[in-house]
Amino acid sequence: MSRTVTVGLDDTPEGRAAAEWAAREALLRNLPLKIVHVQEPTPRYAARTPLLDLERYQRWAQQLTHEMADGIRLRHPGIEVITEQLTGTVADVLCEAAGFAELLVLGSRALTGLHGFMVGSVSLGVVARAERPVVLVRAQELAVDEHRLDPAGVPSAAAPFRPVVLGLDIDRPDDTLLEFAFDAAARRKAALRAVHAWPEPPTSFYRFPGDAELYDTLQRGQASLLSKVLRPWRQKFPDVEVIEVSRCGSTPQVLADESRDASLVVVGRRIRTGFFGAHIGHVTHAAIHHITAPVAVVAHS
Secondary structure (H helix, E strand, C coil): CCCEEEEECCCCHHHHHHHHHHHHHHHHHCCCEEEEEEECCCCHHHHHCCCCCHHHHHHHHHHHHHHHHHHHHHHCCCCCEEEEEEECCHHHHHHHHHCCEEEEEEEECCECCCCCECCCHHHHHHHHHCCCCEEEEECCCCHHHHECECCCCCECCCCCECCEEEECCCCCCCHHHHHHHHHHHHHHCCCEEEEEEECCCHHHHCCCCCHHHHHHHHHHHHHHHHHHHHHHHHHHCCCCCEEEEEEECCHHHHHHHHCCCCCEEEEEEECCEECCEECCCHHHHHHHHHCCCCEEEEEEC
């Protein structure tokens, strides 16, 4: 069975933005787009609204997915769009759907007063459990947001893509994560900015003699290690321009700073289950809550 780009659709601005982003990604990958709407056994809408019976809710859900599919077909002629109505616990059903997808796309809620995104329990649950890539898209994300300004300084989806940014742990690099990021950059004909952050030397807090030399040595060493990790991937994707960024500082902050002009940010999640269940790691958690560009979370061993 051919894989699809699958999007979980609901009647929210972020859900609709996710569907539009998923359609553009399906075109880049030359794959069908599957629009999935999950109906809970007792829909929350129906539970809160006594006048809304289950049959009416089902008709509404079907209309929602069909209208979105028709709109995408109109805006993107030639794309194959599949719609599916499923029933069950939303996070469980979406995790299962992700297993049959090339990637799963979900929406992130609007900005909060802390300049971050409210990622709901469903999205967090799916990100923490899905073993296929999951992309989170903010509300009002537009195609032009992924592109540079045109020569006249006007936003345009016809202009080149902004860079794809990869958050990389050079101590434990993973091929699945690296391949996803390089492939995403290649499909967009965009640069790949590989970002690695390393901690400040302990002596810098005390201003010991030789701190500057120690810092320079660490900086050169970390940059060399980053280059070593990326070298075989540069050879595998010779047409991708690679920008190497090795900076001292907090990893979430460095990644956020380097992602301000990104078309897509790629971070990893190790597939592991602890005593309290699956988790996503503090860097990935920070990325999906605070980076404005679409964030792809790639599960790996």
